[in-house]
Amino acid sequence: MTEDTQAFDSTVYYDEDANEEAIVHKTVAVLGYGSQGHAHAQNLSDSGIDVIVGLRERSSSWDAAESDGLRVATPAEAAAEADIVSVLVPDTVQPDVYENAVEPNLEAGDTLQFAHGFNIHYNQIQPPEDVDVTMVAPKSPGHLVRRNYENDEGTPGLLAIYQDATGDAHEEGLAYAAAIGCTRAGVVETSFREETETDLFGEQAVLCGGVTSLIKQGYETLVDAGYSPEMAYFEVLNEMKLIVDLMYEDGLGGMWDSVSDTAEYGGLTQGDVVVDEHARENMEEVLEKVQNGEFAREWIAENQAGRPSYTQLRTAEKNHDIEAVGEELRGLFAWQDADEEDEEESTEVTA
Ligand code: NAD
Ligand code: MG
Numbered sequence: 001m002t003e004d005t006q007a008f009d010s011t012v013y014y015d016e017d018a019n020e021e022a023i024v025h026k027t028v029a030v031l032g033y034g035s036q037g038h039a040h041a042q043n044l045s046d047s048g049i050d051v052i053v054g055l056r057e058r059s060s061s062w063d064a065a066e067s068d069g070l071r072v073a074t075p076a077e078a079a080a081e082a083d084i085v086s087v088l089v090p091d092t093v094q095p096d097v098y099e100n101a102v103e104p105n106l107e108a109g110d111t112l113q114f115a116h117g118f119n120i121h122y123n124q125i126q127p128p129e130d131v132d133v134t135m136v137a138p139k140s141p142g143h144l145v146r147r148n149y150e151n152d153e154g155t156p157g158l159l160a161i162y163q164d165a166t167g168d169a170h171e172e173g174l175a176y177a178a179a180i181g182c183t184r185a186g187v188v189e190t191s192f193r194e195e196t197e198t199d200l201f202g203e204q205a206v207l208c209g210g211v212t213s214l215i216k217q218g219y220e221t222l223v224d225a226g227y228s229p230e231m232a233y234f235e236v237l238n239e240m241k242l243i244v245d246l247m248y249e250d251g252l253g254g255m256w257d258s259v260s261d262t263a264e265y266g267g268l269t270q271g272d273v274v275v276d277e278h279a280r281e282n283m284e285e286v287l288e289k290v291q292n293g294e295f296a297r298e299w300i301a302e303n304q305a306g307r308p309s310y311t312q313l314r315t316a317e318k319n320h321d322i323e324a325v326g327e328e329l330r331g332l333f334a335w336q337d338a339d340e341e342d343e344e345e346s347t348e349v350t351a
Pocket of ligand 1 (some may be wrong): 031032033034035036054055056059061075087088089090091093097114137138139140141142312346
């Protein structure tokens with residue numbers, strides 16, 4: 001049974017909905033010990049589950065995982081031993097790791113578990129029909145998944161079932177979500193398709209891509225009109241965080257309430273002048289390329305070719321004037337967080 005449609009409903013699962021029996025006697029192979037991998041592995045282990053971390057022989061993470069008290073083996077050995085294989089290596093290397101280390105070691109009734117749907121949704125990994133395929137995706141970077149767990153707090157997450165061969169995929173997925181701390185905060189059901197497409201669209205059109213373009217064009221507009229780069233940086237980049245924090249805490253309304261009436265009136269009248277109906281049409285184009293697989297094909301080909309355009313674009317972004325201005329300004333002001341200040345205290349004047 002393959003589920004592939006829109007699935008977000010208002011059901012939110014909490015600790016009391018999860019049955020730890022569905023996972024507690026199983027062995028979980030966590031492949032990769034990066035952002036998500038280290039958090040899943042340690043949280044699962046602290047929740048009493050048998051964990052084995054799968055890493056390449058010369059991986060620098062090998063010692064880190066061992067000194068965190070975890071068993072480590074090669075990805076193939078870990079997958080062979082496990083009932084649940086949690087694939088937490090980078091998305092671009094997952095197909096290769098799957099083909100070489102996981103697929104030969106999958107048994108009927110095992111589970112393939114992901115934290116993002118890209119490779120399943122775009123058919124880069126095609127699992128056999130006799131395994132469960134699940135996704136438990138914390139909506140947060142791994143270091144927070146771990147820190148929240150240690151502080152008895154939760155991290156919101158998504159749950160999706162792509163393939164339910166055993167009939168227990170949902171119960172087991174929920175138990176996995178509980179074991180990494182997600183049901184403490186709340187777990188929302190979605191599908192691989194919905195998670196993958198909304199994630200890609202969001203990061204391209206609005207978050208990573210949209211916001212950086214908006215910032216760069218605002219900066220260039222001011223600097224080209226003769227204003228100082230430093231003022232331009234403060235106005236369009238530094239203040240972005242303050243505005244976003246207000247929205248994060250209390251929605252758009254919370255932000256509008258906190259700014260001046262002048263800012264509110266000007267923002268309400270001019271925002272749509274800048275991000276106008278063309279931007280909307282462009283967003284629809286971006287979404288279509290996500291939906292029809294064009295973006296996925298392009299990204300896969302880019303990786304196969306050794307990332308030529310990606311490398312070029314990265315260099316251009318790094319060399320944008322706003323980066324040099326920002327680096328200098330951030331160095332001049334005392335707004336780093338407490339940790340950084342502590343580190344720098346020894347070399348700085350204390351008054
Ligand atoms: P990462 O880049 O932080 O870590 C990858 C790990 O895999 C490292 O330990 C690396 O050494 C190891 N690795 C790399 N190549 C390998 C190979 N060929 N064989 C074995 N190990 C290898 O990755 P991440 O950001 O934690 O992403 C893992 C998954 O989690 C991805 O599917 C990603 O989309 C998803 N995800 C990430 C985040 C996040 O905040 N980083 C959030 C939600 C979901
Ligand atoms: Mg197995």
